[in-house]
Amino acid sequence: MPTKTLLIPYMLATASGVIGLFFPPFQYATLVVCLLSVALGLSLLIKRLNQHIWDVHLRSMRIIDMLDENVVAAHAMHVVVSRFPTCDMPTSSWSMKFPNLHALLELLDREEPKLIVEFGSGISTLLIASWIQERGVGRLVSFDHDAEWACKTKHYLDRHSLASVDVRVRPLKSIVSSGHRCIWYDTTEDDLKSLSGVDLVVVDGPPAGATGTPMSRLPAFEVLREQMSPKAVIVLDDASRAGERSVASSWDKSNPDFELSHIANLAILCRTDDGCSQVIGTDLDI
Structure with missing residues (x-):
């Protein structure tokens, strides 16, 4: 059965063949029409085949990209969990992914922060707490708006005997930051x-899904600006999302003493005189 694409040349070739059969004087003309119809049909067929090959190529590339992402995620999980088996708790779609946890771990090793503040508790809390326990010094304060999720984080902190962590439940409220309405x-x-x-x-x-406002993480910099040390580093998760890209860009533009870099799916702002941004992505073994 001819396809819709080949239907017209198929009909032309058939019609010219019938005409040539019953009207001999037109045999040569119908032969030419028949050959042209066949040529047109072949041309359309080749075009369809090329399009099909291109579609298969695109699907194959998407599959390869997905496999690459899975390999990177599996490697990151192996690195993190091998070093810290205590980095173990149920996650949600909002949780920090393992490639980002790996990048955060490398940043912790390089910067050796003493006081860490986190907005949004979960598996990243366990990672930071595990790193503090290994190092023997440091303190983490983690804020979460969801009392049930914060309780779950505390449960796994206790289960793995991870101290030096203060998980604080604070509800969300509407505020204005840098001219933007945020939660x-x-x-x-x-x-x-x-x-x-x-x-x-x-x-x-x-979490973006909990607020409905894409730039709700914008206030973080403004809220803690006066509390930051001279070596402060700010890490923003989900940096590929439109809202977080806008947040990172706004921070970068309004704070000339900081410089913006990216690693994995994190946006990282370092003091310009700290040299942190010059080694992000090269010194970090991701």
């Missing part, structure tokens, strides 16, 4: 007073 953690003055000299800020919340 941010309702931190108190006491919260901020207890955070003097922050060396590392990990921004993995609020």
Whole structure:
């Protein structure tokens, strides 16, 4: 059965053959029409085959990309869990992915922060707590808006005997930051007073799906600006999303003393005089 693409040349060739059969004077003309119809049909067929081959190629490339991503994720998981078996708890679609956890671990090793503040608890909390336990010094304060999820994080911290972590539940509230309406953690003055000299800020919340506002992570920099140490580094998860790209760009433009870099799916801002950004992606073994 001819396809729709080949239907017209098929009909032309058939019609010219019939005409040539019953009207001999037109045999040569119908032969030419028949040959042209066949040529047109072949041309259309080749075009369809080329399109099909290209479609198969694109699908193959997407499959290869997915396999590459899975290989990278599996390697990152192996590196993280081999070093810290305590980095183990149920995750959600909002949780930090293992390639990002790997990059964060490398950054922890290089920067050696003493006070770490995290927005959005979970498996990243267990990683940082495990790193602090290995190092023997350091403190982590993690804010979460979801009391049930924060309780689960605390449960796994206790299960793995990970101390030096303060998980604080703070509901979300609507605020304006740099001219943008955002949904941010309702931190108190006491919260901020207890955070003097922050060396590392990990921004993995609020989850975009929980707020409905794509730039809700924007206030993180403004809220902790005065609490940051001279060597402070800010890490933003989900940096490939449109909202987070806008957040990172806004931070970069409004803070000339910081420089923006990327590794894995993290946006990282370092002090320009710290030299951190010059080694991001080369010194980090990702």
